[in-house]
Amino acid sequence: MISGLKIDIVDVKVPEGCNIIFGITHFIKTVEDVYEAIVNSVPGAKFGLAFAEASGPCLIRHEGTDEELRRLAAETLLRIGCGHTFLIIMRNMYPINVMDKIKLVPEVCTILAATANPLQVIVVETEQGRGVMAVIDGYKSKGIEDEKDIEERRKFLRRIGYKF
Numbered sequence: 001m002i003s004g005l006k007i008d009i010v011d012v013k014v015p016e017g018c019n020i021i022f023g024i025t026h027f028i029k030t031v032e033d034v035y036e037a038i039v040n041s042v043p044g045a046k047f048g049l050a051f052a053e054a055s056g057p058c059l060i061r062h063e064g065t066d067e068e069l070r071r072l073a074a075e076t077l078l079r080i081g082c083g084h085t086f087l088i089i090m091r092n093m094y095p096i097n098v099m100d101k102i103k104l105v106p107e108v109c110t111i112l113a114a115t116a117n118p119l120q121v122i123v124v125e126t127e128q129g130r131g132v133m134a135v136i137d138g139y140k141s142k143g144i145e146d147e148k149d150i151e152e153r154r155k156f157l158r159r160i161g162y163k164f
Contacts, residue, residue, distance in 0.1 A: 005126060007133070010080050012119040014089070015072065020119065021088040021095050021102065022135065023111040028053065030086055030107040031061045037101035038088070039065070045098075047090040048073035054083025054129070066091065080121050082130045084109075096162075113137045 014020050025034075030051045038045050048069030050062045060078050064070030069089045077087045086108075090098075095114035102108055113119055117138030124133045145153065157163040 005124060008123045008125060008130075010121045010123055012076055012080075012087075012121060014116055014118060015069075015091075018069070018089055018091050019093070019095050019116045020090070020113070021086075021099070021111060022113045022119065022121070023086055023102075024084055024109045024132065025051065025086045025105075025107045026054075026084050026109060027107045028061060030105070031063050033105045033107060034086065034088065034102060035063045037105050038090075038098050041098045041101045042093050045090065046092055047088055049086065049088050050074040050077040051086045052077050052081070052083050058083065080123065080130075080132075082121075082123060082132050085132060 012020065012022070028051070031049060034049055034051075038047055038049070046066040046069065048062065048064035048066055048071065050060050050070075050073040053059050053061065060074045062070050062074040064073065069091060073087045073089045076089075077085065080087070099111070099114060103111065112132065113135045115137050120136040122133040122135065123130050154163070
């Protein structure tokens with residue numbers, strides 16, 4: 001441990017049947033602009049969204065179309081505790097459905113993860129506050145796909161409708 005520096009690992013559990021998007025942003029209107037980007041991309045989208053303020057009252061701002069996911073996004077982002085971050089938890093849709101629109105939101109700086117895997121956020125804390133060092137998305141690689149794996153990947157993409 002470096003003097004005055006604390007490192008923490010925050011586990012983010014992704015609910016069954018859900019995906020998340022976690023990133024860095026700025027400015028309080030992030031919540032409304034990201035909300036609009038999602039509902040304009042996927043009519044009827046079920047999601048919860050949270051944004052962590054980094055100044056003023058330093059509140060977790062939240063919106064969404066699903067109260068359970070909205071609450072879970074806010075509680076999870078509070079545990080992460082890093083200002084100017086955002087978290088979206090979505091059900092019955094994939095990040096690929098909304099990523100382009102979210103990237104175009106003026107306040108969004110970067111997306112750190114878009115996944116259904118368990119996620120770990122590596123957080124560094126100083127006297128001033130907390131920040132994201134890195135994310136661990138899923139598990140360590142186990143090998144290289146062979147011909148059978150390639151065939152299964154191709155079938156999977158067609159079964160879920162992303163290839164014809």
